Amino acid sequence: MRLLTAAVTTMALTLGATSAMAAPIEIKFSHVVAENTPKGQMANKFAELVEERLAGKVEVNVFPSSQLFGDNKVLEAMLLGDVQMAAPSLSKFQKYTPTLQLFDLPFLFKDMAAVERFQGSADGQKMLTSLESKGLVGLGYLHNGMKQLSASDVLRVPADANGKKFRIMTSDVLQAQFEAVDAVPLKKPFSEVFTLLQTKAIDGQENTWSNIYSKKFFEVQPFITESNHGVLDYMIVTSAEFWGGLDADLRSEVKAALDEAIAYGNNIAAEKANSDKQAIIDSKRSEVVEISAEERALWVAAMKPVWAKFSDDIGADLIKAAEASNQ
Numbered sequence: 007m008r009l010l011t012a013a014v015t016t017m018a019l020t021l022g023a024t025s026a027m028a029a030p031i032e033i034k035f036s037h038v039v040a041e042n043t044p045k046g047q048m049a050n051k052f053a054e055l056v057e058e059r060l061a062g063k064v065e066v067n068v069f070p071s072s073q074l075f076g077d078n079k080v081l082e083a084m085l086l087g088d089v090q091m092a093a094p095s096l097s098k099f100q101k102y103t104p105t106l107q108l109f110d111l112p113f114l115f116k117d118m119a120a121v122e123r124f125q126g127s128a129d130g131q132k133m134l135t136s137l138e139s140k141g142l143v144g145l146g147y148l149h150n151g152m153k154q155l156s157a158s159d160v161l162r163v164p165a166d167a168n169g170k171k172f173r174i175m176t177s178d179v180l181q182a183q184f185e186a187v188d189a190v191p192l193k194k195p196f197s198e199v200f201t202l203l204q205t206k207a208i209d210g211q212e213n214t215w216s217n218i219y220s221k222k223f224f225e226v227q228p229f230i231t232e233s234n235h236g237v238l239d240y241m242i243v244t245s246a247e248f249w250g251g252l253d254a255d256l257r258s259e260v261k262a263a264l265d266e267a268i269a270y271g272n273n274i275a276a277e278k279a280n281s282d283k284q285a286i287i288d289s290k291r292s293e294v295v296e297i298s299a300e301e302r303a304l305w306v307a308a309m310k311p312v313w314a315k316f317s318d319d320i321g322a323d324l325i326k327a328a329e330a331s332n333q
């Protein structure tokens with residue numbers, strides 16, 4: 007009997023030790039940009055905060071620069087459980103929901119403060135749940151900034167874009183936006199943009215100061231028109247299966263760390279919109295083209311009709327609500 011008790015005790019101790027040593031839950035966070043960007047910094051901060059607060063329980067491993075998945079694959083991979091978090095730009099969810107196309111409408115938001123107001127509103131927050139039926143959970147928005155137009159020639163008025171090839175993200179709204187100025191849009195992954203520009207397979211692209219700087223597009227694009235014609239922001243997403251499978255307390259600790267990291271990333275986004283633009287100017291590799299109010303009005307007149315094409319898919323009321331955030 008004594009022997010049996012000893013054996014049971016040993017077994018219990020071994021089992022106890024095994025469960026105490028259970029591997030932490032891994033969150034693979036995949037993104038496509040460089041580390042010195044708002045998203046790169048946010049993801050690293052999130053990993054750091056989780057390490058500080060939940061060491062041994064949860065571990066965040068960040069994979070930048072499309073090392074693990076490009077944006078066109080990452081959501082499928084998430085549904086298969088191969089990656090737990092990502093933050094694709096809002097332009098990349100078209101396959102999953104039509105509402106997020108709102109953010110691609112050209113000249114909808116006048117600045118990032120308007121974007122912030124809209125995302126924080128009840129309508130903006132509701133959009134975080136727009137992926138639920140597809141098994142995905144929106145955990146929050148993250149800013150990058152307003153988009154600019156870079157090209158091999160000066161773009162001052164819409165006619166300057168006629169016939170030129172522009173790389174776009176996988177979004178039909180962005181396609182319509184470039185078709186509206188008689189340009190040729192090509193949907194290509196972010197990881198291919200530098201080479202496409204360098205080899206002159208395309209003439210231009212649209213992106214934020216941060217992306218143009220960190221991926222060195224400015225070194226192969228002699229002109230960047232400061233158009234501020236659209237926004238490039240992100241949604242941090244996870245799968246409902248992974249998120250729902252976390253213990254409630256752990257989930258709220260992970261969410262708190264993420265919210266803090268998002269606030270940190272948003273501050274970096276605001277700062278980089280100025281500092282990366284200045285770094286490009288200082289490099290003298292690319293000329294920043296400022297357009298007059300009259301020239302800008304021509305771009306607005308050419309591109310804004312795109313709204314009507316997508317109004318039914320997105321919802322006219324939602325577009326109105328987003329417009330109202332400019333006041």
Ligand code: LMR
Nearest residue numbers: 038039095175196213217
């Ligand atoms: C792009 O493809 O241009 C962007 O979505 C990249 C990013 O994640 O900022």
